[in-house]
Amino acid sequence: MQKENGKRESPYKGILKFADEKKPQLSFAVVLSVLSSAFGIVPYIAVAILLQKALANSLTTTWAILLPVIALCGYLLKHILYAKSTLCSHKVAYEIIKNIRTSIMKKMSKVSMGTIQSKSSGEFKQLVIDDAERLEGPLAHAIPEMTASILVPIFVILYLLVIDWRMALAALVSAILGNLIYYSMMFGRSEVMKEYMMSNVNMNSTIVEYVNGMEVIKAFNQTASSMGRFQSAVIKVRDITTKWYKHCWPFMSISQAILPSSIAFVLPVGMALISGGAVSLAELIVCILLSMAIVGSLQNFTEFWESFAVISEVQPRIQTLLDMEELPEPAQPKHTDSADVQMKDVHFGYGDSEIIHGISFSAKAGTVTAFVGPSGSGKSTLAKLLARFWDVNAGAVFVGGVDIREMSLTDLTEKISYVSQDNFLFHMSLRDNIRIGKPDATDKEVEWAAAQAGCDEFIARFPKGYDTNAGDAGARLSGGERQRLAIARAILKNAPIVILDEATAFTDPENEDKLQRSIDKLTKGKTLIVIAHRLSTIMYADQILVLEDGQISAQGTHEQLLSRSETYLDMWKAHISAMDWSMNQEVSESC
Numbered sequence: 001m002q003k004e005n006g007k008r009e010s011p012y013k014g015i016l017k018f019a020d021e022k023k024p025q026l027s028f029a030v031v032l033s034v035l036s037s038a039f040g041i042v043p044y045i046a047v048a049i050l051l052q053k054a055l056a057n058s059l060t061t062t063w064a065i066l067l068p069v070i071a072l073c074g075y076l077l078k079h080i081l082y083a084k085s086t087l088c089s090h091k092v093a094y095e096i097i098k099n100i101r102t103s104i105m106k107k108m109s110k111v112s113m114g115t116i117q118s119k120s121s122g123e124f125k126q127l128v129i130d131d132a133e134r135l136e137g138p139l140a141h142a143i144p145e146m147t148a149s150i151l152v153p154i155f156v157i158l159y160l161l162v163i164d165w166r167m168a169l170a171a172l173v174s175a176i177l178g179n180l181i182y183y184s185m186m187f188g189r190s191e192v193m194k195e196y197m198m199s200n201v202n203m204n205s206t207i208v209e210y211v212n213g214m215e216v217i218k219a220f221n222q223t224a225s226s227m228g229r230f231q232s233a234v235i236k237v238r239d240i241t242t243k244w245y246k247h248c249w250p251f252m253s254i255s256q257a258i259l260p261s262s263i264a265f266v267l268p269v270g271m272a273l274i275s276g277g278a279v280s281l282a283e284l285i286v287c288i289l290l291s292m293a294i295v296g297s298l299q300n301f302t303e304f305w306e307s308f309a310v311i312s313e314v315q316p317r318i319q320t321l322l323d324m325e326e327l328p329e330p331a332q333p334k335h336t337d338s339a340d341v342q343m344k345d346v347h348f349g350y351g352d353s354e355i356i357h358g359i360s361f362s363a364k365a366g367t368v369t370a371f372v373g374p375s376g377s378g379k380s381t382l383a384k385l386l387a388r389f390w391d392v393n394a395g396a397v398f399v400g401g402v403d404i405r406e407m408s409l410t411d412l413t414e415k416i417s418y419v420s421q422d423n424f425l426f427h428m429s430l431r432d433n434i435r436i437g438k439p440d441a442t443d444k445e446v447e448w449a450a451a452q453a454g455c456d457e458f459i460a461r462f463p464k465g466y467d468t469n470a471g472d473a474g475a476r477l478s479g480g481e482r483q484r485l486a487i488a489r490a491i492l493k494n495a496p497i498v499i500l501d502e503a504t505a506f507t508d509p510e511n512e513d514k515l516q517r518s519i520d521k522l523t524k525g526k527t528l529i530v531i532a533h534r535l536s537t538i539m540y541a542d543q544i545l546v547l548e549d550g551q552i553s554a555q556g557t558h559e560q561l562l563s564r565s566e567t568y569l570d571m572w573k574a575h576i577s578a579m580d581w582s583m584n585q586e587v588s589e590s591c
C-alpha cells in the first residue's frame with residue numbers, strides 16, 4: 001500500500017496492522033523472549049565464575065553448590081519464559097492470520113463480481129489459506145525472538161569489550177561471516193521467490209479447477225489432458241524448488257558450519273593475548289563461554305532473513321487484494337421502503353464490448369416482470385445489474401426511485417433475494433445452508449422456510465435430516481431439489497424484491513409442479529423479476545420483456561406479445577411443442 005507521502009508501507013508494519021488490540025500481547029512476548037535469552041546466559045556466567053574460582057583456589061563448598069544451582073535455575077527459567085513467550089506470540093500470530101483472512105473475505109463482498117472473476121479461485125486459495133498460514137512461523141518466532149537475538153548479544157559484546165576489545169571482535173567474526181554468507185544467498189533473489197510463488201498459485205488454480213470440473217472431465221474422458229496440465233504445474237513447482245535449493249545449499253552449508261564456530265576465532269586470539277599478557281586465563285575462559293552463549297542467538301538470524309523474506313513477499317500480495325477497487329458506497333446512503341424497480345437507459349459490457357444497449361423498464365412493487373429471449377440475449381446480465389453484482393456503464397438502476405449506487409450495499413442486499421440457477425451449496429449442514437438467508441434464524445424458522453419451499457420431504461429422506469452435510473447430500477439432490485433449497489433460503493430472507501433465474505425448461509412435471517408451488521410461496525406479494533425459460537410459468541406475468549441482442553425488442557402481456565412479437569410467438573410455439581413432446585413421451589412410456 002502506498003502511504004500518503006508516496007512511500008511504500010513497510011511489509012512488517014503492514015502485517016502488524018492486523019494485530020489490532022493484540023499488539024500489547026506481542027510486546028509482552030518480546031519482553032519474555034528477551035528475558036528468556038538473558039537467563040540463557042546465566043549458566044555460562046555461573047560456569048565461568050566457577051572455573052575462575054577453581055583456578056584462583058577460592059572455590060568454597062557454598063559456591064560449589066550455589067553456582068550449579070544458579071546455572072540450573074537460569075536454564076529452567078530460560079525455557080519456561082521461552083515457552084510462555086511463544087504461547088503469547090502464537091496466539092497473536094493466529095489472531096493476525098484470522099484478521100487477514102476475514103479482511104479479505106469482507107473485501108470480496110464489497111467488490112464487483114467482475115473484479116473477483118478477474119482472479120482465479122486458486123489465487124484466492126493460495127493467499128487466504130496457504131500464504132496466510134506461511135506467516136505463522138515468522139510472526140510467532142521472528143518478531144519476539146529477533147529482539148532478544150539482537151539485545152542479548154549486544155550486552156554480551158559490551159561486556160567482552162570491557163575485558164578486551166580484540167576478544168569482543170573475535171567473538172563476533174563467526175556470526176558476521178555466517179550471516180553475510182547466508183544473506184548473500186537471498187540477495188537479488190526476489191524474482192526466483194516470485195516465480196516460485198506464481199508457480200504455486202498456478203498449481204493451486206489447476207487443482208481447484210480439476211476438482212471442480214471432475215464431472216466434465218469424467219464425462220468427456222479428459223483425464224489425460226487435464227491431468228497433463230496439473231502434472232506440468234506440479235513439475236514446474238518441483239523444478240523451481242530444486243533450482244532454488246541447488247542455489248542455496250552451498251551458502252547454507254558454509255554458513256551453518258561457520259556460525260557456531262566462534263571458539264575457532266576466540267581461542268587463537270585469546271591465546272595470543274594471554275601470551276602477550278593482555279588477558280588472564282580466567283578472562284579467556286569467560287570470553288569463550290560468553291561467545292558460546294550468544295552463538296544460538298546469532299545463529300537465529302539466518303532464520304529471520306527467511307522469515308522477513310516471507311513477510312516481504314506475502315504482505316504486498318495481501319495488500320494488493322485488499323486494495324481492490326470496491327463498488328463505490330455513498331457517504332450518505334439513501335433509503336427507500338418502496339419495492340418499485342426501474343432501469344433507465346442502461347448500457348453495460350463485461351469488457352470493452354457493450355452487450356446491454358440502452359434498456360429501460362419499470363416494475364411496480366408487487367408485480368411480476370419476466371425477461372424472455374434467446375440464449376445470450378442478456379437476461380441474466382440484467383438481473384445481475386439489478387442486484388448490483390456489477391455497476392452499469394451508463395444509465396441507472398433504481399429501487400423505490402433511488403439510484404442503487406446511492407444506497408448502501410447492505411441495504412440493497414437486504415431488499416433483494418437473488419435466486420440463481422447455479423444453486424451453490426456450502427460444505428455445511430442443509431440447515432445452515434438454508435440459514436444463510438437469515439443468519440439469526442432459529443431452527444424452527446429454518447424448518448418452516450424449508451417446508452414452505454417443499455424441501456422438508458426430501459430432507460427427511462436423509463438419516464441425519466437437516467443436519468446432513470450438503471457435501472454428502474449434494475450428489476443425491478436433483479437440480480429441482482437444489483433450487484428448492486435456494487428458494488427456502490430466499491423465503492427465510494423475506495426480501496421485498498425477488499430476482500429468480502428460473503430452472504431450465506425441461507424439469508419433469510412432478511418436480512416442476514413442486515418447484516412452482518415453492519416459487520409461488522416465495523414471491524407472494526413481492527416484486528418479482530423472473531428470467532423465464534418455461535413460458536407457461538409466466539403467462540400471467542404483469543409484463544414480459546422480450547430481449548434480443550441486449551435490447552428490448554417487445555414488451556407487454558402474454559396475449560399482447562403473441563400478436564406483437566414474432567420472436568415471442570416462435571418461442572411460445574417451441575415451448576408448446578416441447579410440452580407436447582414431453583407429454584407424448586410420458587404417454588408412450590406408460591403404455
Ligand SMILES: Nc1ncnc2c1ncn2[C@@H]1O[C@H](COP(=O)(O)OP(=O)(O)OP(=O)(O)O)[C@@H](O)[C@H]1O
Pocket residue numbers: 117350351355373374375376377378379380381382
Ligand atoms: N461474466 C461474464 N464475463 C464476460 N461475458 C459474459 C459474462 N457473463 C455473460 N457474458 C456474456 O454476456 C452475454 C449475455 O449473457 P447472459 O448470461 O446475460 O445471457 P442470457 O440471456 O441470460 O443467456 P442464457 O439464457 O443462456 O442464460 C453473452 O454473450 C455472454 O457470453
